[in-house]
Amino acid sequence: MLFGKLLPRDGNFFEMFNAHGQAIVSGARAFQAMIQNYNDPILREKYAAEVDGAEHAADKITAEVNRLLHKTFITPIDREQIHTLINSMDDILDLLQDTSETLSLYDVRVITEEVVRLGDISAKCCERVAHAVSLLSQLSKSSVAEATIKTCEEIDRLESDADRVMRSAMSKLFREQPDIRELIKLKAIYEQLESISDKCEDVANVIEGIVLENS
Template sequence: MLFGKLLPKEGNFFDLFNQHGTHIAEGARAFMQMIENYADPLLRQKYADEVDHAEHAADRVTAEVNRLLHLTFITPIDREQIHGLINAMDDILDLLQDSSETMSLYDVRAIPEDVLRLGQVSVRCCERVQHAVTLLPRLSKPDTVEAAIKTCREIDKLESDADRIMRSAMSNLFRDERVEVRELIKLKVIYEQLELISDRCEDVANLIEGIVLENS
């Protein structure tokens, strides 16, 4: 009995995943607001600060998950899956913050339509990640398993959409002779960073799908 009392409990890993997923969705929406209000320096900075706030909050969640892993004897899913998932989720917000900072540091003159389109896909990907994470505690239910797999497939499709938008954007960028070389270089980097956000969301979806299949 005493030994059982001394064993660390499962911890609140699923709650922490949910918290992190909320920060991802908040950061993505703030990032989109920053893009949409890019022409207004005050609003641009306001929403960039909100992206930073979401990233810092998510970092604290990631640190807590890793701390709990060292203290918890029995975990609800495989320890490597927990570690891999929380760090993959953290990569998403890191990229959102990096993209926000890049736009500011590069002093992009104007936001092309393709940046808006990539931003919109990024937000949808992040919101789907948030939804997929909320399903993890209920994998014993067949309908939840089906919903989780469906959400992961939706993220895969969004990543493919982002890939197509990025390729089209690059083609338009290099074909437009009115674009100055410096602006071309800036936009090329931004397009690539925005496409990477959906890539990282797909990484999370693949991890979640693996967890679902192994634990359902």
């Protein structure tokens, strides 16, 4: 009995999930602001730095979750689910940072309407991810479990929206862009932006599995 009391239990996984979710939202909103203010070099650099800051903060949380997994005897949900969830969440911010850096490295001069739309969808997806994650600690309540599934379904719909926007953007790009270099640049940006919503959907799928097993 004493041995059981001495073993670490639960940890603060849900708090760290929430903190990571907030970092994702911060990074997504900073990325969105960077796109919206792209023509202002000072603001562009400011918001790009905020994306980097959110990504670094999330990396620390991810490392702490993985460290805590090795120290905690009894976890609130399955260990593999914890590992998959936190690393899938981290992939979202990695992509946000990668896309921010690609815009700079490729010297993209003009932000198209499609980039703005995909950025907006990405931000909405990230906000829904953070909301779904915030509900995980209360899955024993049937109403919360239902709300979590509903949020995951919203993420799925947003991902489908991003697919449609990207297909339309690609069609327009290949029909109307005469400069091959600009075409290659924008194609890469569109694909990266669409991948952000894909990663959000991956997180939603993990969360749906957690709900089904723990509610």
